[in-house]
Amino acid sequence: MPMFHRMPRRFEELIGNQGADEFVGFMNTAFAANKENIVEIVSERFERRLSEEIHAFRSEIKTEIADLRAEFKSDLAELRSELKGDISNLRSELKSEIAELRADFKMELKQEISDLRGEMNEKFAEVYKLISSQTKWMFGAVVALTGIFSIIVKL
Secondary structure, three states, rough: OOOOOOHHHHHHHHHHHHHHHHHHHHHHHHHHHHHHHHHHHHHHHHHHHHHHHHHHHHHHEEEEEEEHHHHHHHHHHHHHHHHHHHHHHHHHHHHHHHHHHHHHHHHHHHHHHHHHHHHHHHHHHHHHHHHHHHHHHHHHHHHHHHHHHHHHHOO
């Protein structure tokens, strides 16, 4: 599409119709060539600028990713440390609870054993009394039978 369609009248009168047509043609050709050069230059500048921006963006992204990785590692290490501390606290709490339960169990067991010993002693005492009573009766029966047997033998 031509840039110039027509020349100003005064200029056209000065150089004439044919000169005006040639001048318009010359200007259109010059501007068309110039336009192609300008488009090429602008494209090259745009591509260069785009490449620079992409490179800068990639650098920023790499930096951000590195920062995020470092932050993630730091947070992960902190979390591990907290977990280790919590696990250690739980272990010590469990150990103290188990020790307390053992102590309570030992006390209760000792009390139960003591109660059972008392009951057993009572039962042994009853058995001893029964055996003692039976022994007395048996001894008395043996003495009586000896006496009766000696009376029967003498008769």
